[in-house]
Amino acid sequence: MADQPYYLTTPIYYVNDKPHIGHAYTTLACDVLARFHRLDGDDVHFLTGTDEHGQKVEKSAQAAGVDPQAFTDQVSQNFRRLAEDMNYSNDDFIRTTEPRHIEATQALWRKIRDNGHIYLGHYEGWYAVRDEAFYAESELTKDDNGNKVAPSGAEVEWVKEPSYFFDLSKWQQPLLDYYDANPDFIGPDTRRNEVVSFVAGGLDDLSVSRTSFKWGIPVPDDPEHIMYVWLDALNNYQTAVGYPDTESSLYSKYWPADLHMVGKDILRFHAVYWPAFLMAADLAPPKRVYAHGWLLNRGEKMSKSLGNVVTAGDLVDRYGLDPVRYYLLREVPFGQDGYISHETMVGRINSDLANDLGNLAQRVLSMIVKNCDAKVPQPQALTADDTTIIAAATDVLAAVRGEFERQAFHRGLEAIWKIVGDANRYVDAQAPWELRKTDPERMATVLFVLADVIRRLAILVQPIMPDAASAMLDQLAIAEDDRTFAALGADPAVVPGAELPKPSPVFPRYVDDETAA
RNA sequence: GGGCCCGUAGUUCAGUUGGUUAGAACGAACCGCUCAUAACGGUUAUGUCGCAGGUUCGAGUCCUGCCGGGCCUACCA
Known part of the structure; x- marks a missing residue:
């Protein structure tokens, strides 16, 4: 293997x-x-x-x-x-x-x-000297004098040149x-x-x-x-x-x-x-x-004549590299033609990246820094809820692998984001901010579990967003060597006692200039 | 002209070999929470499943025709 x-x-x-x-x-x-x-x-x-x-x-x-x-x-x-x-x-x-x-x-x-x-023969066809191109019979039309002309209007002649054939x-x-x-x-x-x-x-x-x-x-x-x-x-x-x-x-x-x-x-x-x-x-x-398939600019094919050609650089300058990488593979079902637009880009950046994944990491890491002395907390015995979410975050690799093998990137990402949702629901259900007052040891366990789920998510997301994933793993103090899929198993996990830096948001929200006011 | 694919909630799409009240996400409304990037969670709603027939105990899911969209390919003149 x-x-x-x-x-x-x-x-x-x-x-x-x-x-x-x-x-x-x-x-x-x-x-x-x-x-x-x-x-x-x-x-x-x-x-x-x-x-x-x-x-x-x-x-x-x-x-x-x-x-x-x-x-x-x-x-x-x-x-x-x-x-x-x-x-x-x-x-x-x-x-x-x-x-x-x-x-x-x-x-x-x-x-x-x-x-x-391979054998030697003759290539022949209607050739327009002006265009320096061959045209198929079906592409030709006749001009006013009855001469055959190319779509460009250039006169064509029947040309025969020696050519090798396969x-x-x-x-x-x-x-x-x-x-x-x-x-x-x-x-x-x-x-x-x-x-x-x-x-x-x-x-x-x-x-x-x-x-x-x-x-x-x-x-x-x-x-x-x-x-x-x-x-x-x-x-x-x-x-x-x-x-x-x-x-x-x-x-x-x-x-x-x-x-x-x-x-x-x-x-x-x-x-x-x-x-x-x-x-x-x-x-x-x-x-x-x-x-x-093709990426269509708001439903229109991009072309020089329409003046709606978008370059990757245009998008990266405006939205950032990793968000663009994520967007292109998440928004459009790979294999089909699909629209790209400013609106859907902002939707993905703010919903999926800033609110769901980015904020998950930020809310958890902030609690650890504030309540656990900025160190990965020491867990107590895990509950069924804990092991369930950890298992889900581990097992999703197989699903993602299957989708990526078929080039169904959007489906693979969807599967990962299901876990992101699970993790946010887990936070709300466990309410560590309540546990802080009632059961600090349980709070520590919950935050440990969350840190480890985030670690797994960051590892999974590396192919799509290498820089952002790396930043998240840095914030979890994960060693460079422990970032492969092999590390998705239980060990090595986040290390209790490891010092964590003060977290900062990995995926900023995109705010439109017009709507910002 | 031939072939292939598609037409499912406001939007983008899932719907396995036909089987109970057709799903998800986003968007919307309402509620909750307050750790967090005013982020998160919960609840609710909306669909004549393109149209018309047919097969079947039963069809979004199979057959035929039609309408609409896309793609591949050919040709007449």
């Missing part, structure tokens, strides 16, 4: 994009899982990074007057900064322009080619068999259904090289071609664990990946193309791909 390997990945983000809340959301979910598994004693490898090849990058670099490598060196920093600002605990940050990735991806190409699954059409049945044998491969279920029906509908061979631009990984033995997008991008997951050295300690430990987290827009690449590529190379497909 100890030291189980757990390898999870975010998508690699396209460097040409500016980081927005969607990137932050995907990586946040992974970060929470990574931290959870580490606390659970697993040997975690958590990867994120940037996708740096392609025509758009080539053009942007040109426009900036620098070569593509220098350009990507610069803009990939935007995503490294995001990782730092959001307190992500990734173990590696991969860039597709790194030598290790170029080497790994050419090796994958050779393997697939040598297995007979024989995706041959993988329909193997893929369907794989889905069938691995019912948890794609989540949530509704996405799984979509993918299965897409594959069942038949697959076309996939163009996997281009000659029309240069910024990419050269095709082995035919440098006129560069590899096209997905083969390059997807293989980052293998590169980072040492491919092509499949005997390496990293690869043999971490492959196949336990989870690829993706947005729903790129599910097909991960759930169809990627396992097909891997099977074609005699490699194991990942164990699970999970496609989450």
